[in-house]
Amino acid sequence: MDPELIKDCVHCGFCLPTCPTYVLWGEEMDSPRGRIHLMAQHVEGTPVTPEMAGHFDACLGCMACVTACPSGVRYDRLIEQTRAVVEREHVRAPGERAIRELVFTLFPYRRRLRALRLPMRLATRLRPFLERVHPSLGAMAELVPPPARPVRLPPRVHAVGRRRATVGMLVGCVQSQFFPQVNAATARVLALEGCDVVIPPRQGCCGALSLHSGRDARRFATRTIETFERAGVEAVVVNVAGCGSSMKEYAEVLKDEPGGWAERAAALRVRDLAEYLVELGPVAPRHPLPVIVAYHDACHLAHAQGVRSQPRELLRAIPGLELREIAESAVCCGSAGTYNLFQPGPARDLGDRKARHVLATRADVLVSANPGCSMQIAAAMRRSGEGGMRVAHTAEVLDASLRGLGARALGGR
Amino acid sequence: MSDAVLDRLAVRFAELLPAGAVITDPVRLRTYECDGLTLHRAMPGIVVLPETAEQVAAVVRLCGEYDVPFVARGSGTGLSGGALPRTDGVLIVTSRMRRILEIDMPNRRAVVEPGVTNLAITEAVREQGYYYAPDPSSQQVCSIGGNVAENAGGAHCLKYGFTVNHILGLEIVTPDGEIVELSALDPGYDLLGAFVGSEGTLGIATKITVRLSRAPEAVTTLLAAFGSIEGGGAAVSAIIAAGIVPAAIEMMDALAVEAAEAAVGCAYPEGAGAVLIVELDGPRAEVEHQFTAVERICRETGAFEIRVAASTEERAAIWKGRKSAFAAVGRISPAYIVQDGVVPRTALPEVLAGIDRLQEEYGIRVANVFHAGDGNLHPLVLFDDAAPGEGERAATVSGRILDLCIEHGGSITGEHGVGVDKSRYMPKMFTEEDLDTMQLVRCAFDPRSLSNPGKVFPTPRLCGEVPGVRKGVHPLVESGRAEQF
Known part of the structure; x- marks a missing residue:
């Protein structure tokens, strides 16, 4: 301090x-x-x-x-x-220590997460039991979205039409396991906007979970930097707010690390997807998407990266789409990385508060650019019993417009 | 006050209040040791977080029972140390009392709890085209209860008046724990008027009925850059002389502009010795007419650049620089004192020249931000708290600025209150008789001096002649000169 x-x-x-x-x-x-x-x-x-x-x-x-x-x-x-x-x-209570270890040995590793897919399907039914064992396990079970069909991404997606840029793409641990369709949509949108998209298959965790919890994130950071240096890209595009914000902090994280890591970190051009698309400027035609959208500001996008106007600009540019603001948009939904697992009580209260404001917009779709927020708000809306709202990532909305799929393509979860 | 008494009191509080509403852990208590003025600190004996007026009243009654002083606090943003706790007392924090109880649109009023923020009231009625007019710069965070205690002002008070002009009724807990209602409609003495601005010495407001004002049809905000403070000052005088009452006239000098620039990138014109913000509001035709006049006056008095906000966003951008100016000074100086004084508008140039001389004499920088329309100065005295002696020099400069204000027929506070910080200047403004008379009012409400003692008045007098808490019936009450309210 x-x-x-x-x-x-x-x-x-x-x-x-x-x-x-x-x-x-x-x-x-x-x-x-x-x-x-x-x-x-x-x-x-x-x-x-x-x-x-x-x-x-x-x-x-x-x-x-x-x-x-x-x-x-x-x-x-x-x-x-x-x-x-x-x-x-600070010495934590044994139960709390065990839960933290569980999360930190599980979430930053895609393969371990994948192994959990089957038990996760039972999570809803096991919830009362898990809740009794530890409130954090109960919270985890409640957050799990319905299983998504796995998507296999190629190592390179070629630009449609003239190539304007070559970018790398971070797939994210939680994003790729629970929301693989968001990554697919991201790659398609980038390609339709003229980008060659390099998706290194062996990329690991960016270190966000560790960094935001006071744990050592340096190994994750250097590995990620190496991965994208090898990919030979102009920019690294990230569609997860939490990952993007921690990758933008690499230079700071590695400032005392020998081997010029801080410089290498600074050289890595990390951009949020919406930020990048606005910088690049649109070329692909937008097809009408008659849908009312409520846009949720993920904290690690709005507050940590200052990305507020770009996603709104992209959404407003879609013909037929009506954008609505959510009251108290600057207040966190309670997801906050691992917060809803470690602090289930306040996270739940904040989630309920956010869900009320989201539902009050009477929009068709909630758009959120962070998988944590999406799971958190979806769970809170389910809990409210007032009927849910479809939840989609900015990339999925753009994808539906660019490919002219219509509003129904924004699958509900 | 012995710790044993506080311990017993804490146990009693815990019986009355919801779980988690009584704080006794020292690490937690210390986070309440000061309000927005960090110069004065005192760790409260106990902190309580009541949720209802009945709970506040019960806490106050118990304080009386144990002869323990209490201090009310809202969001803790005050700048005169009005909510400075007592180490031997109880800090009653209203931050959990933040419900908007009623919005009565036909009668243009709202009833709110004291912990509701100033801006939250406006947000609740904005869609209907109304707002709550007084706007302290901290309006997004400061509580309406604190506004009532301090009779808070703000940039737009030039035209619309201070908090006192917008409070229609109060429910208060008196220092002996009774719940009493005061209304602007009450015949007889204006007790509501006496309570607003009493800085917590007459009791604690637990429900506040505020006036809602209709949002003006048109608003025009203009920013004019002048080479010097004198130019800006001349413009202010000329605008008022022309019979125009703008919603706000704010001035910032070069140093304040530099700070705001560093903090929020407000992009005010470069090279300005003074920046003037003039806001006009009202019926469209009137605003347009006045705008032409103000623009002409600014040009005639030497403005080298004039900008007009074309949209709500641009207006917000202009105001952002001004409203964040105090805290923004943290960007250009390790520490600073926010001063609050008033001078007659006509004395502005002389007083500012005097402040310049003080800067030179003591080698201390002063940034000036002021509500120029009503002569309310906010000099920000900058210093480095790590440099030996600089803090003392800054305090001296800050005090001598108040002397300047008094010399020129002004006041030691415009809107921040006296609190603990300025009580020692009260004798410079008032005679002993004046202060004694004020004490009579205080004694009428709080004969035992339990409600925020040590604030406003320099030394205990009359009902508090003997420092500490008086036991039994006060001589004034006994003699019939004062009556307990």
Whole structure:
């Protein structure tokens, strides 16, 4: 916890109303300003007490406060440093430790996730049992979307028409297992817009889960950099908000790593899909898609990467599509990476709140550019009993328009 | 106050309040040690987070029973230390009381709980074409309860008045724990008027009925860049002299602009010695007519660039620089003091020249942001808290700016309140008799000085002559000079 970064906070409180846990509980120590105060206490010599650790753990890492802060406090840096300190100094209860180990040995590995496919099918039925074993397991079971048909992506998808660029594509651990059709749509959209898409088959986890939880992400980062350096691409396009934001942080993560890693990280042009498509400019014709869409700002897209206008611009450009805004769009849905697994209580409350606002838009489709958010909000809508709403990724909506498939192609989940 | 008393009190609170609403863990308590003014800190003895007026009243009654002082706090954004806790007391935080209870559109009013943010009221009625007018720069976070306590202002108060002009009724918990309603319609003494701006010394507001104002038909925002503060000041005087009352006239000097630029990239004109933001609102024809006049005046007084916001987004961009200016100063200085003083508009040039002299004399930079229309200055005194002696010099400069304000017939606070920070300046503005008279009012509500003691008044007088808490009936009450409200 860098004291210099802590000092930047002038205690104005502008972050309070944007903080999901402050919105839920209205207490200072569960606000960014309060957590920075706790960090200051620790720097001054107060050990990490269980109470203190609890308030840091309760932070979703949504970065809404970073957007709101007029003083430019790097809360993102601060909380990452703090989580590392908590990991080192705070001894968690055995049950909690076991759940964390389970998640961190499972989720960043696509093959291990794949092995889970069959048991996952039983998850809904096993939920009451899992819930009794540990609330986190219950939350996991509730979040699992219905199984998607596996999609095999080729190592290279060729541009349709004149080639305008060669880009790499990160498939994501959770995305590729639970939402393979999003990756297929992403590759098609990029190709239709004139990109050769290189999809390295042996790519691993980008390290987002570890990085956002205070664990060492350097090995994941260097492997990912090597993979895409070898691919020989101009840019790496990422369709998962959480992955994109952590890949944009590589230079910082690797700044003390010998071997020029920081420079190599900086050379990697990482772009969110929507960000990249707007930079590139459209060439493929858009076919009408008469559908009402509510767009959800994923925190790691809106707050961490500042990507807000681009997905909206892409959606609005589709003839016949009506875009609706969701109230409290800057407040996190409660997914926040692993948050809904480790903190199922508040995650559930935030999910319910988000689902209410989403359903109030009376849109046909909820568009979200992060698999975590999609699962979280879909589960909350199922729970609400008010009938769900189809959930799709920006890429799927664009894909349906570019290929002229009509609104029905946006399959519900 | 002994810890044993606080311990017993905490147990009693826990019986009254929902789980998790009583905080006694020191690490947690310390996060409440200051409000928006970090200069003064005190770890509260206990923090409670009540959810209803009845809970607030019960907490206050228990405080009385145990002779323990209490302090109310909303979002903790105040800039005069009004919500500075007492180490021997209870901090009553209203941040969980944030329901909008009623929106009465035909009568243009809303009833809200004290923890509701200022902006949330506007957001709740915006679609119907209404808004809540007072707009402190912290409106997205500051609570309406805090606004009532401080009689908060804001950029648009020039035309529409301060909080006091927009409060129609209050439900308060008196310092002896009674729930009482005050209304603007009550005949007799204006107790509502006395309560608004009393900085927590007369009790705690638990329900607030606010006036909703109709959003103006047209709004035009203009940004004019001047070579110097004098040019901007001349424009302000000329605009007012022309009989125009803009919704807001705000001025920022070069240093404040630099800070805002660093923070939010507001892209104000380069090389400006002063930037003036003038907002006109009202019926379209009137706004258009006034706009022509304001534009002409700005040109005549030497504006080298004038921008007009063409859309809501552009207006928001212009205001963003101004509204984030205080916190933005954190980008150009390790530490700073936000000052709040008032001078007659006509004395602005002299006072600003005086501030310039202070800067030179003490080697301390001052950024100026002000509500120029009503002469409310917000000098931001910059210093490096790591440099030995600089903090003290900055404090001196900050204090001498207030002296300048008083010398020129102004006031030590325009809208941030006296709190703990400025109580020592009160004797410079008021005679002993004045202060004693104020104490009589306070004693009428709070004869035992339990409600936010140590704020507003420099030293305990009359009902608090003896520092600490008085036991039994107050002599003033006994003699019939004061009555407990």
